[in-house]
Amino acid sequence: MNTLVCISTTPETTAKIAFSSDGTSYNSEGVNYIMNPYDEWYALVRAIEIKEADGGEVHVIHVGPGSSDIIIRKALAIGADAAYRVDTEAVEAYQVAAEIAAFAKGRDYQIIFTGKETIDHNGAEVAGLLAGMLDLPFVSFANDLKLDGSTATVGREIEGGTEVVSVELPVVISAAKGLAEQRIANMRGIMMAKRKPLEVLQPTAASAKVKVSKFELPPVKSGVTMVDPDNMKELVRLLAEEAKAL
Amino acid sequence: MPVIALIEHDGTAVKKASNELVSYAARWAAQSGDHAIAVILGTLSDKGDLASYGAAKIVHMDDSALDQVDPQQYVAALRAVMTEHGAEKVVLAHSSTGKSISGILAVQSDAALIHGINALPEEGIYRRGAYSGKALAYYKPEAGSLIITLMGNSVPAEKIDAAGETISMSPSLPAARLTRVEVKTVDGDIPLPEASKVVSAGRGMKGPENWGIVEELAAELHAATACSRPVADTGWRPHHEHVGQTGVAIRPNLYIAIGISGAIQHLAGVNNSKTIVVINKDPEAPFFKAADYGVLGDLFDVVPRLTQAIRDYKQS
Numbered sequence: 001m002n003t004l005v006c007i008s009t010t011p012e013t014t015a016k017i018a019f020s021s022d023g024t025s026y027n028s029e030g031v032n033y034i035m036n037p038y039d040e041w042y043a044l045v046r047a048i049e050i051k052e053a054d055g056g057e058v059h060v061i062h063v064g065p066g067s068s069d070i071i072i073r074k075a076l077a078i079g080a081d082a083a084y085r086v087d088t089e090a091v092e093a094y095q096v097a098a099e100i101a102a103f104a105k106g107r108d109y110q111i112i113f114t115g116k117e118t119i120d121h122n123g124a125e126v127a128g129l130l131a132g133m134l135d136l137p138f139v140s141f142a143n144d145l146k147l148d149g150s151t152a153t154v155g156r157e158i159e160g161g162t163e164v165v166s167v168e169l170p171v172v173i174s175a176a177k178g179l180a181e182q183r184i185a186n187m188r189g190i191m192m193a194k195r196k197p198l199e200v201l202q203p204t205a206a207s208a209k210v211k212v213s214k215f216e217l218p219p220v221k222s223g224v225t226m227v228d229p230d231n232m233k234e235l236v237r238l239l240a241e242e243a244k245a246l
Numbered sequence: 247m248p249v250i251a252l253i254e255h256d257g258t259a260v261k262k263a264s265n266e267l268v269s270y271a272a273r274w275a276a277q278s279g280d281h282a283i284a285v286i287l288g289t290l291s292d293k294g295d296l297a298s299y300g301a302a303k304i305v306h307m308d309d310s311a312l313d314q315v316d317p318q319q320y321v322a323a324l325r326a327v328m329t330e331h332g333a334e335k336v337v338l339a340h341s342s343t344g345k346s347i348s349g350i351l352a353v354q355s356d357a358a359l360i361h362g363i364n365a366l367p368e369e370g371i372y373r374r375g376a377y378s379g380k381a382l383a384y385y386k387p388e389a390g391s392l393i394i395t396l397m398g399n400s401v402p403a404e405k406i407d408a409a410g411e412t413i414s415m416s417p418s419l420p421a422a423r424l425t426r427v428e429v430k431t432v433d434g435d436i437p438l439p440e441a442s443k444v445v446s447a448g449r450g451m452k453g454p455e456n457w458g459i460v461e462e463l464a465a466e467l468h469a470a471t472a473c474s475r476p477v478a479d480t481g482w483r484p485h486h487e488h489v490g491q492t493g494v495a496i497r498p499n500l501y502i503a504i505g506i507s508g509a510i511q512h513l514a515g516v517n518n519s520k521t522i523v524v525i526n527k528d529p530e531a532p533f534f535k536a537a538d539y540g541v542l543g544d545l546f547d548v549v550p551r552l553t554q555a556i557r558d559y560k561q562s
Binding site: 011012014018019026037038070079093094097119120121122123124125126127128129130131132133137138139140141153156157158159161162163164165166167177178207208209210211212213214215216217218219221224225226227228229232233235236237238239243245246 | 314317333341343349351352356360362371376377379389395416423424427428429431440443458467485488491493498502510511520523534535536537539540541551552555558
């Protein structure tokens with residue numbers, strides 16, 4: 001069974017957030033980029049587990065510039081078989097989904113995985129758009145996946161618990177915590193990754209449907225009000241009367 | 247052109263956050279002199295008071311096939327309403343349901359899609375959080391049609407009296423592609439993503455056997471419980487309680503953090519809480535910089551006394 005894992009790059013979790021002086025773009029100077037954790041820890045690993053159990057290949061696809069190649073090679077080192085990079089900046093979700101859909105159409109991927117969301121934009125938009133463009137069923141926020149022939153039984157996160165659904169393949173699945181356990185690339189994987197293909201594709205020049213107007217930092221919180229630990233009555237009063245939080 | 251709002255419910259009653267959704271839809275529609283249409287899919291016994299939150303029309307598709315959320319069926323249902331009423335804007339909750347249908351709906355409507363909106367648009371510019379709540383981003387959609395998901399607890403549920411004309415529709419729906427096998431609810435009655443008050447604790451608790459004081463405080467406040475990542479990873483608390491950059495992001499009115507240092511990744515999940523209280527014995531804990539109220543003390547001493555103080559307050 002062949003699967004496709006869509007991977008994004010994001011600033012690392014502790015990266016400082018700053019914008020250009022006109023506020024229209026993120027200031028990435030000095031920022032270390034990583035593979036989006038949901039893509040790396042859950043989507044990619046679950047796809048590799050499927051390959052290990054059932055055979056087939058795991059392909060990864062990324063929409064982005066050449067500077068992403070080092071991160072794409074990490075996916076190969078962890079265990080993907082081949083990688084594709086659409087050579088264009090990822091501008092917004094519709095454009096990214098359109099590039100991936102153009103690639104995936106007509107290819108025999110039984111499951112297309114994405115991460116649940118990226119930790120920078122927190123959009124969670126690409127997976128659903130992709131399912132719409134490819135006219136595939138969509139199971140979001142999957143934290144458990146069992147396969148039986150061409151039927152997938154998927155647990156997904158819902159408010160207050162988990163919903164379990166069954167669906168016929170092919171399907172688009174967005175991966176949440178619990179879908180797999182994070183894997184570290186070992187030396188052998190890193191060596192083998194060098195011989196695996198990373199093919200650069202020309203973009204279809206899909207247009208964006210949403211443009212960034214600007215970014216801004218939120219107003220700084222005014223200082224904390226410290227309350228004496230012996231005076232919890234006062235804290236309750238402040239919460240009730242000042243914060244109106246009770 | 248009217249604005250459509252998809253109501254969320256549990257078969258018995260409308261979810262509180264859907265009142266905010268209708269109110270938002272009404273105010274959004276009013277910007278162009280238009281009205282809001284609330285859409286209810288599936289069996290629902292108590293439709294609540296959507297008219298008083300601004301629903302000029304209420305479309306109810308009372309088909310039990312819609313009691314489970316199949317994205318293709320939900321999209322077909324919404325498309326039928328959009329076509330029937332000439333609507334090109336839809337607001338969904340930023341929920342597991344909203345986010346599972348929005349993309350497919352956007353593609354079929356040839357619409358722009360923006361998730362996580364947290365304010366009414368100003369001059370066609372839409373705002374949402376970015377970088378795990380550390381920044382704000384403003385977007386201009388370039389298509390005529392627009393699908394958005396609205397963050398809970400970002401816009402108040404205003405009372406705006408509207409006609410609330412009820413309309414039945416039963417369009418033909420495509421076959422479902424997903425089959426619901428079961429729904430497992432977690433222990434405790436308050437789902438974390440929807441809770442307006444949350445009591446959270448971390449490694450300062452020293453061990454899972456000590457969580458009683460946290461649960462008692464939560465019970466007294468009618469709050470949900472949450473935890474930091476290390477505590478979920480070591481199995482002291484269930485995974486669904488993990489709030490943070492790679493866990494759940496929440497926006498409660500009140501977030502009480504007990505024995506949590508406040509690492510950047512944790513703050514990313516809770517920095518949009520309206521009021522943050524930090525209880526920690528470490529004066530260097532970074533969380534104090536992000537807090538509204540701080541208590542520097544031993545949590546094993548402070549937390550039970552806070553619980554008692556709340557009990558006393560409620561009785562006064």
